[in-house]
Amino acid sequence: MKIFVCLKHVPDTAINIKVVGINGYEDSELKFIPNPYDEYAIEEAVSIVEKQGGEVVLVTVGKEAAQATIRGAMAMGADRAILVKTDSQFLDSSLTAKALKAAIESDGLPDMIFTGKGSVDTEGFQTQYRLAHALGMPIVNEVSVLTLEGEKILAQRETGSGEKQVIETQLPCMIGATKGLNEPRYPKFPAIMKAKKKQIKEIDLSELGIDTSKGQVAIEKLEAVPERSGAKMLEGSVDEQMTELVRILKEDEKVL
Amino acid sequence: MDQIKIKTGVLIEIENGAVKETSLGVMTAAAGQDIYALILGRDASAVNAPSVNAPSVNAPSVKDKLAEYGAGTIVSISGAEDLSAYPDLQALALASAVKEYNFETLLGTASATGRDIFARLAAILDAPLVSDCVEINIEEKIVKKSHFSGKTMATLKANGSIFLCTIRPNSIEPVAAATAGQLVEFTADTQSTGLIKIVETKKATKGLLDLTEAPIVITGGRAIKAAENYGMLETCAQKLGAAVGASRAAVDAGFAPHSMQVGQTGKTVSPKLYIACGVSGAVQHYAGMKTSKVIVAINEDKDAPIFSKCDYGIVGDIFDVVPVLTEKL
Ligand SMILES: Cc1cc2nc3c(=O)[nH]c(=O)nc-3n(C[C@H](O)[C@H](O)[C@H](O)COP(=O)(O)OP(=O)(O)OC[C@H]3O[C@@H](n4cnc5c(N)ncnc54)[C@H](O)[C@@H]3O)c2cc1C
Ligand SMILES: Nc1ncnc2c1ncn2[C@@H]1O[C@H](COP(=O)(O)O)[C@@H](O)[C@H]1O
Numbered sequence: 001m002k003i004f005v006c007l008k009h010v011p012d013t014a015i016n017i018k019v020v021g022i023n024g025y026e027d028s029e030l031k032f033i034p035n036p037y038d039e040y041a042i043e044e045a046v047s048i049v050e051k052q053g054g055e056v057v058l059v060t061v062g063k064e065a066a067q068a069t070i071r072g073a074m075a076m077g078a079d080r081a082i083l084v085k086t087d088s089q090f091l092d093s094s095l096t097a098k099a100l101k102a103a104i105e106s107d108g109l110p111d112m113i114f115t116g117k118g119s120v121d122t123e124g125f126q127t128q129y130r131l132a133h134a135l136g137m138p139i140v141n142e143v144s145v146l147t148l149e150g151e152k153i154l155a156q157r158e159t160g161s162g163e164k165q166v167i168e169t170q171l172p173c174m175i176g177a178t179k180g181l182n183e184p185r186y187p188k189f190p191a192i193m194k195a196k197k198k199q200i201k202e203i204d205l206s207e208l209g210i211d212t213s214k215g216q217v218a219i220e221k222l223e224a225v226p227e228r229s230g231a232k233m234l235e236g237s238v239d240e241q242m243t244e245l246v247r248i249l250k251e252d253e254k255v256l
Numbered sequence: 257m258d259q260i261k262i263k264t265g266v267l268i269e270i271e272n273g274a275v276k277e278t279s280l281g282v283m284t285a286a287a288g289q290d291i292y293a294l295i296l297g298r299d300a301s302a303v304n305a306p307s308v309n310a311p312s313v314n315a316p317s318v319k320d321k322l323a324e325y326g327a328g329t330i331v332s333i334s335g336a337e338d339l340s341a342y343p344d345l346q347a348l349a350l351a352s353a354v355k356e357y358n359f360e361t362l363l364g365t366a367s368a369t370g371r372d373i374f375a376r377l378a379a380i381l382d383a384p385l386v387s388d389c390v391e392i393n394i395e396e397k398i399v400k401k402s403h404f405s406g407k408t409m410a411t412l413k414a415n416g417s418i419f420l421c422t423i424r425p426n427s428i429e430p431v432a433a434a435t436a437g438q439l440v441e442f443t444a445d446t447q448s449t450g451l452i453k454i455v456e457t458k459k460a461t462k463g464l465l466d467l468t469e470a471p472i473v474i475t476g477g478r479a480i481k482a483a484e485n486y487g488m489l490e491t492c493a494q495k496l497g498a499a500v501g502a503s504r505a506a507v508d509a510g511f512a513p514h515s516m517q518v519g520q521t522g523k524t525v526s527p528k529l530y531i532a533c534g535v536s537g538a539v540q541h542y543a544g545m546k547t548s549k550v551i552v553a554i555n556e557d558k559d560a561p562i563f564s565k566c567d568y569g570i571v572g573d574i575f576d577v578v579p580v581l582t583e584k585l
Contacts, residue, residue: 013520014539017407025408036521094382118387120520120543121404125387126375133379138344138451141372144514154455158515159368160469161271162460167343169452179521180514216384221411222403228551233569241570242580245552248568253550255472255529256496256585 001054002110003045006100006128007073007081008035009066010121023219024089032065034073037116039184040177044146045114046077047182055079057107061086061099067200075187075195082107086205090122092215097130102208104135111171117142117178128176138169141176261290262394263357265331267350267364267373268293268322275321278365278469280430282423283325285392286363287433293327294353296346297339323437325430330439331357335446341454347376349444354381356442359418361394366422367469374422384414390427390526390547394419405520405543424526425469426549467516470499472529473545475518478505479534479556479574486512488575489533492582501525503535519544533574537562554578 011017011025012033018026034042045056058073058081060066070081084099091099104110113135115128132139145156153169187195205212234241249256264286269276283291295318322330333339335349350373354362362377364370366388378385384397390409391400397419403410467473474496476489486500493500502512504519518525520540530548534555535541542565545551553566554577563569570577 011404013405013543017404019408023410025404093385097379122410123388123402123405125371126378126385129375129379133376138449140452141375142368157368160466162464162466162515164458165454166456166458167452168455173451179517216416217386217412217414219410220398220413223409223411225402225406225409225546228546228565228567231553231563231566231569233563233571238572238576238580241572242577242584245568245570245581246584249529249550249552253529253567255550 001049001052001112002108003049003054003056004104004110004113005038005041005045005056005058005078006113006115006131007038007042007058007060007070008116008119008121009060009062009069010035010119013120017224019222019224023222025222027063027065027089032069034069035116035119035121037118037120037177037179039073039076040179040181041114041116041175042073042076042078043182043184044175044177045112048112048148050077054111057081057110059100059103060084061091061096061205063087070200071195074198075192076185077191078198080199080201082201082203084203084205084208090219092217093124093127094130094216095210095212095214096127097134098210099205099208100127100131101134102210103203109135109172113137113174115174115176117176128174132174137172137174139174139176140167140169142178143175144178144180146175146181259288261288262360263292264289264361264363264394265292265294265354265357265359266327267362267370268295269365269367269369270295270318273318275318276365276469277430277471278367278425280321280325281426281428282363282365283322283327284431284433285423285428286361286394287326287431289361289394291327292329292331292357292359293322294331294333294350296333296349297335319437319439324432324434326433326435327437328435330437331442332439333442333444335444337446337448339446342448342452343372343454344376344452345446345448347373347380348446350377351380352444352446353442354418362418362420363392364422365469366424367466370422374420378420381418381420383418383420384416385420386412386414387422388424389421390424392421392423402547405524406546426471426527465493465497465499467499467501467518467523467525470497470525471527472496472498472531473501473518473525473527473548474498474531474533475501475503475535475545476506476512476533476574477503477535478509480506480511483511488578492578492585495582495585498529498531503541532562532566533578535562536560537565
């Protein structure tokens with residue numbers, strides 16, 4: 001099995017985002033992490049290859065700084081990686097998908113491609129579908145249970161209200177991972193050392209022949225959302241507090 | 257002067273024979289435009305039927321409901337074959353309706369189903385898509401949505417002749433805007449690729465509300481101590497019309513399934529009211545619920561971080577407080 005995992009390099013979700021200019025954010029001092037849902041994708045790919053043999057290749061479209069994120073993620077057991085370098089903080093999803101497609105095709109088509117269900121920075125929820133369509137591969141997203149039976153794939157996804165769908169497809173295919181699929185491993189020291197020697201091939205976005213002026217969605221403005229402050233603490237007996245709370249929710253907030 | 261109305265398709269979701277409240281909100285997002293309510297596949301059979309599971313026999317039919325909320329035209333879309341088992345066919349059928357009616361804008365709900373079908377459609381049409389918008393200006397093709405788990409709000413502008421957008425549940429309150437509502441049938445020219453098929457649908461054992469779409473969410477953290485104690489929250493939720501959520505600590509301890517987790521690695525919820533019971537307020541939890549309109553926290557520790565991030569705080573034991581709240585509702 002040859003498996004690609006699309007890994008996005010995103011700001012640590014525990015960290016504050018400082019907006020600079022009208023539509024950018026300060027990223028040079030910021031701690032970056034692998035997109036959390038992509039970690040489920042890596043874990044699933046690595047555990048399939050551990051069982052069936054083959055290789056796991058990470059592919060990232062991002063700034064040079066994504067090297068560090070890729071290196072860390074390779075310690076989870078990926079064999080090598082490709083970084084498509086861009087200068088943009090927010091690359092349009094359709095362009096990202098084109099870049100991923102070009103990088104994957106130049107390396108040779110895989111049996112499977114894993115992605116996360118969505119990225120936690122731009123929350124786009126679409127790159128994987130665009131890539132799947134461009135490659136002519138079926139895709140199932142938000143998968144929390146995956147079964148491989150030879151060429152046949154059964155992927156379970158949740159559709160709301162606790163309802164679950166089991167979708168059947170076959171190789172080659174794409175899977176968007178979400179929580180529940182597995183427990184991403186915590187790399188141990190030897191794996192981290194080994195990852196240091198693994199290859200990260202770099203390609204410049206400009207080498208892929210993609211017209212980057214043709215973005216579909218432009219980010220016009222980015223604004224910090226003020227944090228909540230000064231909560232109203234209720235007082236009195238439990239009974240008094242709940243009477244007051246219900247009154248507030250009904251009359252002042254009008255949410256009941 | 258009359259404003260030029262923009263042809264806007266709205267994908268309607270139907271549950272238990274009734275139009276989902278969230279779909280009515282999406283129609284309101286398109287208020288003033290030339291609205292076509294689109295009903296796909298298995299949902300289409302419900303168009304003329306009185307809502308089957310609705311409480312009253314006089315419940316308006318799906319068609320009447322859609323007309324009441326502004327749909328000038330209601331398009332029942334079917335395929336050459338049954339669409340319901342094929343997510344890719346549903347997207348193809350929708351793509352063919354887009355071409356047939358020349359929509360400039362297509363809106364849907366940012367639900368699990370809506371998100372999936374819109375992303376498939378955007379790929380097929382190679383058109384701009386913005387998921388999970390909280391505000392939309394259809395004329396300008398400008399939307400607002402959260403970036404970085406609600407830490408920032410981004411304003412995005414789409415280029416191109418058609419613009420796709422899913423709207424975050426509960427972000428736009430449905431407002432009635434009655435029209436005559438004409439019903440038309442459209443048979444899409446679709447052929448199955450045979451590549452993916454829904455082979456089984458597992459219904460929830462309990463009649464749970466969907467976390468991401470519920471107008472109210474009540475969440476139990478590690479403090480809930482045991483799976484059976486969620487019963488206390490469920491009783492309260494029933495009175496509130498709420499969905500029940502959990503923190504990761506509660507999920508990892510085995511008190512609740514993954515599907516109930518709210519937060520960075522769980523679900524993002526944006527209800528009108530969020531009640532956190534025995535949740536400390538870690539950033540990763542907050543990331544999944546901070547865009548809620550009103551946040552109420554119940555925690556026995558007056559210094560719990562959640563109290564610096566909520567609107568109303570109650571210092572107390574959840575096992576004392578929640579039953580009293582339930583009783584007062
Ligand atoms: C990469 C990553 C991703 C994560 N993703 C998520 C996520 O998606 N969702 C998420 O929730 N967390 C997530 N976390 C975990 C998060 O950091 C916290 O550990 C978690 O949210 C804590 O859950 P909790 O508040 O229920 O538990 P605790 O932090 O243990 O808090 C329990 C609270 O209950 C109070 N309490 C105890 N007993 C009572 C009682 N009887 N009555 C009233 N109050 C009581 C305590 O005072 C305390 O404040 C993630 C962490 C990481 C590192
Ligand atoms: N720049 C990127 N590099 C690699 N993979 C990406 C990139 N952007 C998105 N993806 C993949 O596509 C998924 C969905 O991303 P998004 O459409 O941004 O929500 C992510 O979970 C990643 O697996």
